[in-house]
Amino acid sequence: MIPETSASRTGYAESDMVDPNTVNFKLTGAVHYKLTSDLVASASANFGTGNTVYTGSDRYSLKGAKIAQYxxxxxxxxxxIRGYTTQENAGEAYNATITARRLNEAWKPSTQWFPEYVAAFSQARLAGMAEAGAHNVARAFADNGRPAAGSQEFKNLFDQVRSSPIPVGGLFLDRSDLWMTEGQYNFKEIIPFVELIVGASWKQYVLDSKGTLFIDYDGPIKINEYGSYAQLTKKLFNEYLTLSASARYDKNDNFKGRFTPRASAVVKLAEDHNVRLSYQTAYRFPSTQQQYINLEIGGGQFLVGGLPWIHDASLPGGKTGPNLTSQNSIRLDHNAQPLGAYVPRELQPETVGSLEVGYKGLIAKKLLVDVYYYTGQYDNFIGRTLLAKQLSPQQTQIYSIVENAATMSATGGG
Known part of the structure; x- marks a missing residue:
């Protein structure tokens, strides 16, 4: 009598849940003071606020969001030498999808709605009604008394839910900051026969979402990054050959240090005709969200950061053990076939090594030609793995976990 089919709560239109109008307001200002003929001090500030609808892993209403940089x-x-800070304030920003789900739950919990739906469906089928019609009758019965969009009851519930922090409602409480200091010195006045540039930087992220975006339930999370670099450039043979070499070292609190060298050569074939060759290595530390996110999105899916201790904290039963076996833990691939137990790997920064050769020339002072060829290999490309966790015979939870992918290559030209 009860078919193997899926039923879900009745949703609301997006236009009922968000303000589609975009408003953007910005202020900027700076003061510059010349201390000497060669030394300038400056202070600047940028501020922005506004409303818009944003699509990421879900649909978000950025209502009254603010960001400032000093x-x-x-x-x-x-x-x-400079220092700056970026200050974020989520304002009244909320997850529109989660807000709609929580609004339905606030009106009538699913533990009541679904039994009513099943009972009405069964009665309709016993009365001889076709299955499609029985579903319509069941939904109408379970939705009886549901607040209509625009009604006062709807507005009251909507305001209550969207102003309640996640996970009770849909509100974000993000007040995260970034602090950074960096400096650079060019030795051209001291070493005139070669250009030598050195620099260093320090950066600190302060994640403060009170558990509504990151896994920072116990207080703000601080992440430090340090970096230094040097670049050497030399022109030879009356500037017909320019050689450059540089190297950078960076360290993040959560990852091992990274050394990334680069080298390039530019050959001047004739006036306005150059050939260039370069080899570069680069890296990207996982973003703060890729490391620490812990967020429920539409469809009941959870976004989980890639750090090992977050797996332990976010996945029921942890990342290993009897709760994560080939019987109840699978990767979701194109064919959705079980691939055995999920074995998380240590999250690594993305790296790339690329080689490029090109020609740039001005023909007859009229035609500019710029052609190039490049090839690159990406290692530890950061993506996501979908993990299905069987919480009970009737309930499966989907987790989207940040994970490194296999090596990839890219080749192109233009």
Whole structure:
């Protein structure tokens, strides 16, 4: 009598859940003071706020979101040192999908709605009604008294849910900050026969979402990054050959240090005709969200950060053990076939090594030609794995876990 089919709660139109109008307001200002003929001090500020609808892993209403950046700097023709901070305030931003789900639950919990749906469906089928019609009758019965969009009851429930922090409602409480200091020195005044540039930086992320976006239930999470670099450039043979070499080292609190060298050569064949060759290595540490996110999105899916301790904290039963076996834990592939127990790997930064050769020339002072060929290999490309966790015979939870993919290559030209 009860078919093997899926039924879900009746949703609301997006236009009922978000303000589609976009408003953007910005302020910027700066003060520059010349301390000497070669030394300038400056202070600047940027502020922005507004409303918009944003699509990421879900649909988000950025209502009254604010961001501000403040910078102090000293610079001369040979060096600079600067420090700045970026301050975020989510305002009244909320997850529209989760808000709609929580609104339905606030009106009538699913533990009541689904039994009513099943009972009405069964009665309709016993009365001889076709299955499609029985579903319509069941939904109408279970939705009886549901607040209509635009009604006062709807507005009251909507305001209550969207202003309640996740996971009770849909509100984000993100007040995350970024602090950074960096400096650079060019030795051209001291070493005139070669251009040598060195620099260093320090960066600190302060994640503060009170558990509504990141897994920061116990207080703000601080992540430090340190970096230093050097670049050497030399022109030879009356500037017909320019050689450059650089190297950078970076360290993040959660990852091992990374060394990334680069080298390039530019050959001047004739006036306005150059050939270039370069080899570069680069890296990207996982973003703060890729490391620490812990967020429920539409469809009951959970986004989980890629750090090992977050797997332990977010996955029921942890990332290993009897709860994650080939019988109840699968990767979701194109054919959705069980692939055995999920074995998480240590999250690594993305890296790339690329080689490029190109030609740029101006023909007859009229035609500009710029052609190039490049090839690159990406290692530890950061993506996501879908993990199905059987919580009970009737309930399966889907987790979207940040994970490194296999090596990829890219080749192209233009």
């Amino acid at each position: 910078k102090l700097e000293l610079h001369s023709k040979s060096w600079f």
